Amino acid sequence: MLAGYGLIGLFFIAVLIFSLALVVIPVVLRYLGIVPARPGGVKQSVFECGMETIGRTWVQFNFRYYYYALVFLALDVLFIFLYPWAMKLRELGAYGLTAAFILVLIVIIGYVYAWKKKALEWK
């Protein structure tokens, strides 16, 4: 079981090495004199990273995003509870089903409220 996580760990190490290599290799090549250093406007522009920004990037975001984040968080926590139940659906039987139903029902009230109060609407 834990060996599986070992593989994930190996994967992370590989990712780290790969991404570090991408940064380090050009620097090393340049240091060894294999690649000439000729900085220019085109070379230093952003490549395939979207539009150039106009003005400051740190603008104040609309706080309406916050509602979505909040409601998403609540849903996320609900999911944490429902996932184990779904794993053992058969074994837990009617008792577990009722418990999960009540769980969802209670949270749904909150969602109906958020919906009806237009917290999820973009004005």
Added chain:
Amino acid sequence: MGLAAAFWVMAVFAVAAALLVVSLRNIFRTALALIVCFIAVAGLYITLSADFLAAAQILVYVGAISVLIILAIMMTREVRQGNPANRPLKLPVLAVAVVLLGLLVYVVVASPWQVSGTPPLAPTTGPLSRLLFGSQGYVLATEICAVLILAAILGAIVLAKEKEE
């Protein structure tokens, strides 16, 4: 052996990230360091054979709470440089934290903990589901958590609503 090594690597990552959280001046970088700390803690859970908890940690903390924190920073203006008012408290806070750390380490080392003889379960999701939803488990606490989420949704929307008129 490998497990212990993984534990210590994760522990070092977690502590280093946590130290960055309290010492960095730019609050956005602080948030990023906090995410690293969350991930490292998830790694700790894995080395302690709590796989579901690790997944929950990634999903809720790394996935949702960090989004919430970053959104909150992006919604405020010009507070990214931290609060200089707290600077005089740095040394006293450090002293208290060190004393607390010493105390906790002493407690952890010197106490006769209840150690279960059974080997760790793997995977833990099945037994957890019996505890959360089984008739012999903590189903009432699970339902109270749902009420807690309801209260949190209500409260959050009330507090985030702009004042009328």
Added chain:
Amino acid sequence: MNPIIFNLEKLPDWFGVLPEIILLVFAALVIILDLFVSQKKILAAVSLIGIIASGALSLGFWGTELSFFNGLILTDSFAVFFKLLFLGVSFLIVLASEDYVNSFRRLQGEYYALLLLATTGMMLMAGAGDITTVYVSLELTGISLYALTGFLKDRKSTEAALKYLLLGAIASAVLLYGLALIFGITGKTGLGEIARAVQAQLSGSASVSPALFLGLVLLIAGFGFKIASIPFHMWVPDVYEGAPTTVTAFLSVASKAAGFAIIMRVITSVFAAPDWLARDWATVFAVLSVLTMTAANIVAIPQSNIKRMLGYSSIAQAGYLMVGLAALGSSPFPGALAGMSPAQSGVLFFLASYAFTNLGAFTAITIIAQKIGSDEIADYAGMGRRSPLLALALTFCLVSLIGIPPASGFMAKFYIFRAAVQADLLWLVIIAVINSVISAYYYLRVVKVMWLESPPSAEKVPSSALPTVSLAVSCLGVLALGTIPGLIMKLAEMVNQFMP
């Protein structure tokens, strides 16, 4: 007769939380109705019906001693006493909020719903039989109260909510750490199982393991936040001043009573044996009590805002209550902790008396503030002429807070102090009595301003019907507890017979 009565062992689990379920259903009803009706008074009526229904069902558990959900929840008379107390408080608060809710504009439905949810959490706290239910119900109460604190949405109210949330989160983390340590050292989550494990570990030894010790200290700190004992009181003045006045009343009465309920569930009954362990935490409570009473009473004297002053006053009252907890731990009666302890019935009586008294005082303040638009004590000048009955009610409640007969505050202090003297804590009682005398100064100052100073205008201060009813009920309660305490004490003693 219904066969269910005979078959107590076979009751379905949900039966044990029926009062809470009813209250939750009504809270949900309020939330849903709020979306469709424009006449918000209906919501108050629905809340009141829910509270009454829940109270009636709670009463049905009086005298039983059952556990449900494998011990997650207990329904004994102790739990019923507190459930009725919380329900009574929220009933009176809903009544007293009749006019006040207008300042929340469109958020009235949320106000009632969160009030009911907070009450549900407190009721679950009173019946909690397992550290998991202790923690989640505590959080349910906390989250609802944080939101309620910020309802006015002005600068002070928002600041109060933020402070309460941040400090509350820290306190809850401290508590969780303590619970984790205790779980780690005993390996159990049920309160009864923990008590047995602690007893087994400590029998024959003379010292506790560091983890159990630290766990106990962290529990006291976490619960100390809830009851606002010094030094865990930092949030009180700002939160009490900034929160809506009705919420302040709820916080100062119900939240504090819930804190004491959970302390008596978790600390004073689980760690009751062996004797030396009980004496250990009793000493902690005695020291905290002295600190709390003295500091709060001295700081209350220069306060000019009446909500702030009552905030410090409520901290001081927690100090007197902790005299009872100290007596509970150092009681010389062998094994008296579980049985007929006068200290425990004293604390319960004090909480009931304090609930009526403080509710009365805050209701009077709510009514007055609605009209004169100020919480400053100086603005209360001549209230005795502008609104004699209101001033009389407030005076009566303040007199009860000092502890002068015939108000109930006197009997409450009498019972607790007597229990403390019996437990060889005479020094603590002397300090408490000195403190009562100090406190008389700032309470009577309000009385003096109201009756002896001339009013800035002769305009009457009218009050609407429901808040007045709430005020009248509170004052009658104070009078009843003060003049016929025997009856209530009998009930409180019956509670003790059934404590585990």
